[in-house]
Amino acid sequence: MGTADNNPPVGIIGGTGLSTLSGLEITAERPVDTPWGQPSSALVEGRLGDQAVVFLARHGNPHRIPPHQVNYRANLQALYDVGVRTVVGVNAVGGIHPDMGPAHIVIPDQIIDYTWGRASTFFEGELDETTHIDFTWPYTRKARELLIAAARDQGLPFSDFGVYGATQGPRLETAAEVLRLERDGCDLVGMTGMPEAALAAELKMNYVCLALVVNHAAGKSDHIITMAEIEAAIDQGMSGIKRILEVSMSGLGALTPQFS
Numbered sequence: 211m212g213t214a215d216n217n218p219p220v221g222i223i224g225g226t227g228l229s230t231l232s233g234l235e236i237t238a239e240r241p242v243d244t245p246w247g248q249p250s251s252a253l254v255e256g257r258l259g260d261q262a263v264v265f266l267a268r269h270g271n272p273h274r275i276p277p278h279q280v281n282y283r284a285n286l287q288a289l290y291d292v293g294v295r296t297v298v299g300v301n302a303v304g305g306i307h308p309d310m311g312p313a314h315i316v317i318p319d320q321i322i323d324y325t326w327g328r329a330s331t332f333f334e335g336e337l338d339e340t341t342h343i344d345f346t347w348p349y350t351r352k353a354r355e356l357l358i359a360a361a362r363d364q365g366l367p368f369s370d371f372g373v374y375g376a377t378q379g380p381r382l383e384t385a386a387e388v389l390r391l392e393r394d395g396c397d398l399v400g401m402t403g404m405p406e407a408a409l410a411a412e413l414k415m416n417y418v419c420l421a422l423v424v425n426h427a428a429g430k431s432d433h434i435i436t437m438a439e440i441e442a443a444i445d446q447g448m449s450g451i452k453r454i455l456e457v458s459m460s461g462l463g464a465l466t467p468q469f470s
């Protein structure tokens with residue numbers, strides 16, 4: 211086995227509360243283009259410890275692109291084109307499961323997609339062949355195990371399971387919608403988990419979600435959701451997310467591509 215110096219770069223897609231990655235020793239910042247258009251931000255190349263990393267801000271830096279207008283195809287393609295084969299999607303989410311309150315960290319294992327109207331595949335238009343990827347397990351098992359081990363190692367409050375319900379946004383949900391998500395089996399709700407995960411699978415990249423609960427989902431507390439509450443949870447929990455990234459990074463870099 212080689213050292214982390216020989217690993218391909220790991221991609222980190224930062225979401226709400228993570229438009230830049232402090233701790234990343236930046237070596238280059240490159241605006242790039244793809245056949246699908248421009249990604250949300252320049253690619254920020256650097257190292258976390260001895261692992262090469264390419265960081266991309268999902269909503270742009272500064273944060274300005276709403277979840278339904280993110281160019282998910284360009285984001286994944288841009289990372290792929292610079293050699294990334296393993297991606298960590300960092301997501302702020304609302305907690306539905308009673309154990310998943312603000313500042314709790316979750317490494318989910320499943321997704322239900324409620325989004326609509328988003329460009330959600332690379333395989334459309336005139337194709338030589340129709341492609342239906344297998345998506346039984348949307349997150350790469352070995353990548354999940356590495357994040358779980360890192361969260362445990364750091365003594366952080368986390369759950370090693372969870373169904374992520376991806377809603378359209380940009381508005382938050384009604385209480386009745388959250389009850390429906392709960393009946394469907396969702397533990398978390400966010401707006402960007404899809405099509406990001408499916409596009410990574412189409413490119414045969416490893417993909418894993420590292421989620422920070424930033425509010426109780428609508429109707430799951432005695433108050434409405436405020437940006438102040440969300441910002442407080444980000445302030446409290448994002449340092450733990452960064453520690454998990456640092457500890458797991460070289461292991462993630464050593465993973466071979468998912469389907470090879």
Ligand SMILES: CSC[C@H]1O[C@H](OP(=O)(O)O)[C@H](O)[C@@H]1O
Pocket residue numbers: 224225226227268269276277300301302303379400401402403440
């Ligand atoms: C009230 S914040 C909603 C915003 O935060 C999440 O973004 P991300 O997944 O990129 O961290 C959520 O999906 C929404 O876009």
Ligand code: HPA
Pocket residue numbers: 302303304305377382383399400401424425426427428435
């Ligand atoms: O409550 C939520 N709903 C959807 N997306 C979110 N992202 C953070 N919190 C939430």
